[in-house]
Amino acid sequence: MLLHLPVVTFKETPLHHCGIVGIYSHKKINVPKELFYPLFSLQHRGQESCGIAYHHSRGQLITYKDLGMVGNVLSHYLTETHSSYTGIGHVRYSTRGGNKLENAQPVLAVCNKGQIALAHNGNISNSMFLKNELIREGSILQSTSDTELILHYIAKSKRNDFTESLMETLERVEGAYSFVMIHNDTLIAARDPYGFRPLVIGEKSDMMEFASETCALDILGMNYTREVNPGEIILVNKYGKQSVALHKKDRRCQCIFELIYFARPDSILFGYPVHTIRKKMGGFLAHIDNLPGDIVCAVPDSGNSAALGYSESSGVGLEYGLTRNHYSGRTFIQPAPDMRESGVRMKLHPMKAVINGKRVILIDDSLVRGTTSRIIVKLIKEAGAKEVHLRLCAPEIKYPCFFGIDIPTKEELISNRMSPADIAHYIGADSVRFLPLEYLRQCVSNPEDFCFACFNGNYPFDVKDR
Numbered sequence: 001m002l003l004h005l006p007v008v009t010f011k012e013t014p015l016h017h018c019g020i021v022g023i024y025s026h027k028k029i030n031v032p033k034e035l036f037y038p039l040f041s042l043q044h045r046g047q048e049s050c051g052i053a054y055h056h057s058r059g060q061l062i063t064y065k066d067l068g069m070v071g072n073v074l075s076h077y078l079t080e081t082h083s084s085y086t087g088i089g090h091v092r093y094s095t096r097g098g099n100k101l102e103n104a105q106p107v108l109a110v111c112n113k114g115q116i117a118l119a120h121n122g123n124i125s126n127s128m129f130l131k132n133e134l135i136r137e138g139s140i141l142q143s144t145s146d147t148e149l150i151l152h153y154i155a156k157s158k159r160n161d162f163t164e165s166l167m168e169t170l171e172r173v174e175g176a177y178s179f180v181m182i183h184n185d186t187l188i189a190a191r192d193p194y195g196f197r198p199l200v201i202g203e204k205s206d207m208m209e210f211a212s213e214t215c216a217l218d219i220l221g222m223n224y225t226r227e228v229n230p231g232e233i234i235l236v237n238k239y240g241k242q243s244v245a246l247h248k249k250d251r252r253c254q255c256i257f258e259l260i261y262f263a264r265p266d267s268i269l270f271g272y273p274v275h276t277i278r279k280k281m282g283g284f285l286a287h288i289d290n291l292p293g294d295i296v297c298a299v300p301d302s303g304n305s306a307a308l309g310y311s312e313s314s315g316v317g318l319e320y321g322l323t324r325n326h327y328s329g330r331t332f333i334q335p336a337p338d339m340r341e342s343g344v345r346m347k348l349h350p351m352k353a354v355i356n357g358k359r360v361i362l363i364d365d366s367l368v369r370g371t372t373s374r375i376i377v378k379l380i381k382e383a384g385a386k387e388v389h390l391r392l393c394a395p396e397i398k399y400p401c402f403f404g405i406d407i408p409t410k411e412e413l414i415s416n417r418m419s420p421a422d423i424a425h426y427i428g429a430d431s432v433r434f435l436p437l438e439y440l441r442q443c444v445s446n447p448e449d450f451c452f453a454c455f456n457g458n459y460p461f462d463v464k465d466r
């Protein structure tokens, strides 16, 4: 029997929302099995629940989902055969809505427009407004997640053509969304007009795939062709492929945190190889630092690429200072403060032989509340480090995110309460330094196409659900 206990990540980085996959094949394939592998590659984007939707042999859309990870919930599909043409899948980390089975995706609906299954990544930032409107008009909502809203508005639309109903719905929705949907036998992929969340396209012979990251294309041997453009809706069925566009916004707003932390380092996102960008971040940190250290160490895994960049740029050797126990899982670490330290100790182990007597430059991705970094610094000092200097690839996080990333309230963010010197004192480090925003912007060639709102508070539009 599977135990479904609260998921608490040991790291205190901002947490992500979801990963999505959609496949269409012109020849019949074993759809659930084909979905398993890309979902498995996107597990880092959400560990609380997962699910798929595909056509049953009699043409009906069915969904299978549960709380838990892909390997536990969906592995039975590896030995079963369910032949059809299209399917979608989802891994979920809950931000809005909580960790409940009724919020797991894909969401399935049968309405006046036919059968629809939807898997969504992001946050609809006017969802309270839309929910109130629906309730006032008599709708019954079954879940607390945003996804259901899209289905309600599609069903309510007076347009006869499904694509027009969908476009009418999406013109009302504000915020961040990338989604995959099945309507009858058509696979649909869409990205919000600001392009907050990624959505990439892969193709091979008779098959097409949409996914949150290119690592989910690679595992099926797909050739990465391009991203779904911001505001683009792509429909694929037996008649071919059609692309339609929503009203254009005056700018893009791609989430820079995808490159800092969320995405897998082997993915290409927003046109950038993630590992290369993280190395650049580490290189810039070294460039502004000029710190006499003996070794550079990463907080694994999210600090790995940046630590390499720091080491190459500074000439200080990269060492394997912390090992990570990949078997401790993410599902049973309790949120109580006294359990947090044992949770971190179960996950990270300092290499005494490497650290003892050294001035350690420790590279991590970002700092949210500071409580986990405090434990990590303690572990490294206990292992005999002479000094620990924490370096972060992100600027100071000072503002919440309304676009699908679980950043705590302004008051909880340590950088709103303390200076870097005070943070160093609080976490027991000898110094703390953040990558300045102007250097982070230089890591990409088109910074004006990115969102940096959690660092500078410049939201691209007036958010209704603040």
Ligand code: SF4
Residues within 6 Å of the ligand: 014, 196, 254, 255, 256, 257, 258, 400, 401, 402, 403, 404, 405, 451, 452, 453, 454, 455
């Ligand atoms: S506010 Fe921060 S986390 Fe949210 S979309 Fe913008 S860059 Fe990403």
